Amino acid sequence: MAFLMKSMISNQVKNLGFGGGSEENKEEGGASDPAAAQGMTREEYEEYQKQMIEEKMERDAAFTQKKAERACLRVHLREKYRLPKCTGICMSPSCCR
Numbered sequence: 001m002a003f004l005m006k007s008m009i010s011n012q013v014k015n016l017g018f019g020g021g022s023e024e025n026k027e028e029g030g031a032s033d034p035a036a037a038q039g040m041t042r043e044e045y046e047e048y049q050k051q052m053i054e055e056k057m058e059r060d061a062a063f064t065q066k067k068a069e070r071a072c073l074r075v076h077l078r079e080k081y082r083l084p085k086c087t088g089i090c091m092s093p094s095c096c097r
Helices: 002-014 021-029 036-037 042-079
Strands: none
Touching: 002 042, 021 042
16 A cells, blocks of 8 residues: 555646646657556556455455355354245245245
């Protein structure tokens, strides 16, 4: 997060320039490098990409964990109250009984 804040602040400081010439050069050059398009150096961009991938993996792992916990709870409640397993979205209340 500190890296993201640093890059956001540095981008805002860069945009405060009064010359405006650097913006014209960027538009004319057509930034083919994604790091240049983001306003970062290659090293910063690679670090940013790694950080984004790690955060996505953490979110996916947490989601999978919660999904498994919910499934376990559903099974437990079905067994406890002897409810039938509903296989899909029911259009009528009598389909699962």
